[in-house]
Amino acid sequence: MIAFIDTEVNPQTRKVEDYGALREDGALLHSHSKSDFDAFVSECDSVCGHNIIRHDLKYTALRGNPTIIDTLFLSPLLFPKRPYHHLVKDDKLQVDELNNPANDAMKARDLLNDEIASWHQLSPDRQEIYYQLLHNKPEFEGFFKYVGYSSALRPSFLGRILRPQSDWKQLMVKEFVGKVCQHSDLDTLVRQYPIELAYCLAVIGADDIFSITPAWVTRNYPQVVNVMKMLRDTSCGDCDYCLQRLDAHSGLREFFGYDEFRTFDGVPMQQQAVESAIRGESLLTIFPTGGGKTIASMSFALHHAMRNNMDRIIYVIPYTSIIEQNAAIFRDIFGEDNVVEHHSNASFEVREETRRHGNESGDAPEQYRNIRATENWDAPVIVTTAVQFFESL
Numbered sequence: 001m002i003a004f005i006d007t008e009v010n011p012q013t014r015k016v017e018d019y020g021a022l023r024e025d026g027a028l029l030h031s032h033s034k035s036d037f038d039a040f041v042s043e044c045d046s047v048c049g050h051n052i053i054r055h056d057l058k059y060t061a062l063r064g065n066p067t068i069i070d071t072l073f074l075s076p077l078l079f080p081k082r083p084y085h086h087l088v089k090d091d092k093l094q095v096d097e098l099n100n101p102a103n104d105a106m107k108a109r110d111l112l113n114d115e116i117a118s119w120h121q122l123s124p125d126r127q128e129i130y131y132q133l134l135h136n137k138p139e140f141e142g143f144f145k146y147v148g149y150s151s152a153l154r155p156s157f158l159g160r161i162l163r164p165q166s167d168w169k170q171l172m173v174k175e176f177v178g179k180v181c182q183h184s185d186l187d188t189l190v191r192q193y194p195i196e197l198a199y200c201l202a203v204i205g206a207d208d209i210f211s212i213t214p215a216w217v218t219r220n221y222p223q224v225v226n227v228m229k230m231l232r233d234t235s236c237g238d239c240d241y242c243l244q245r246l247d248a249h250s251g252l253r254e255f256f257g258y259d260e261f262r263t264f265d266g267v268p269m270q271q272q273a274v275e276s277a278i279r280g281e282s283l284l285t286i287f288p289t290g291g292g293k294t295i296a297s298m299s300f301a302l303h304h305a306m307r308n309n310m311d312r313i314i315y316v317i318p319y320t321s322i323i324e325q326n327a328a329i330f331r332d333i334f335g336e337d338n339v340v341e342h343h344s345n346a347s348f349e350v351r352e353e354t355r356r357h358g359n360e361s362g363d364a365p366e367q368y369r370n371i372r373a374t375e376n377w378d379a380p381v382i383v384t385t386a387v388q389f390f391e392s393l
């Protein structure tokens with residue numbers, strides 16, 4: 001039998017003040033008593049909750065040796081696509097009642113049920129890849145045990161000696177062909193960063209440019225950023241992915257509809273700048289007026305954002321007169337709603353008024369949108385000055 005649990009821990013005393021638990025048989029517990037809680041879960045061979053491995057279980061010495069399932073670590077893997085899962089907001093469970101652990105335990109049950117459903121929708125190859133990467137990691141092993149998954153691959157005895165693990169890495173190459181560099185050093189990534197690799201593959205496999213790795217994942221597994229860079233942003237110069245996705249021309253066509261970069265006195269300055277930026281070099285380029293710096297810089301930024309599953313481009317330039325020109329070009333290309341200009345010239349006169357009274361003062365919808373957007377930087381492209389940028393951080 002499985003029990004879903006949640007605890008309220010007093011941050012000062014670091015002691016549990018309130019226990020909530022829900023059993024598979026429908027019984028529900030909400031109690032301050034540790035012995036009530038222990039008795040309630042004593043018959044259970046599996047225990048599940050949200051963020052229990054790093055939180056609740058530290059304060060709750062569970063008896064026996066139940067299988068532990070943590071819905072937190074599973075959610076980026078099984079809901080990698082925006083809008084993700086409605087019960088999860090970054091690393092927290094969305095609840096309708098604060099400080100009610102019994103209610104949170106019910107939400108954990110709903111989340112696990114959805115995670116299991118999502119697991120069964122994955123292709124057998126994807127299941128095998130995740131299993132191979134994660135089945136011996138404490139954050140995940142309980143889940144595989146609970147859903148009863150065991151490897152579909154049964155290598156021959158000789159195969160185990162001659163080509164250990166080679167089969168399932170081929171699955172990875174096949175599953176993500178055209179989405180990652182085919183010459184990525186998977187051996188190293190599998191050995192050193194299996195969890196980070198699984199999270200990156202989940203986002204890449206979501207096939208959605210608007211999906212990004214949740215902030216708590218990057219905080220807890222900071223190497224995710226480098227793994228993503230190794231998979232998608234380091235050109236081998238020799239595979240289909242790198243030739244297409246890491247090619248300055250393909251971006252120019254895809255984003256702006258031009259076949260060729262502009263040349264200046266016969267020199268393809270735009271192309272040279274974009275290519276060195278794609279290679280990850282630091283660069284200083286001095287463009288003459290009309291050299292095409294607006295498009296070149298945005299072309300690089302889009303490349304970089306897409307390959308690294310980033311959410312927003314912040315375009316920082318010094319002079320407000322240039323900002324206005326550039327922002328106008330970006331609005332032409334990306335549409336009015338997708339570009340927010342934020343600097344001293346783009347001031348909105350009713351700002352204070354609107355902040356106090358919402359939109360009841362009758363601002364034009366356009367004006368109100370600008371006010372909200374500059375407060376939250378709520379658009380894919382933000383064009384701003386260095387001064388405003390540092391003030392907004």
Ligand SMILES: [Zn+2]
Pocket residue numbers: 180181182183184235236237238239240241242243
């Ligand atoms: Zn490559």
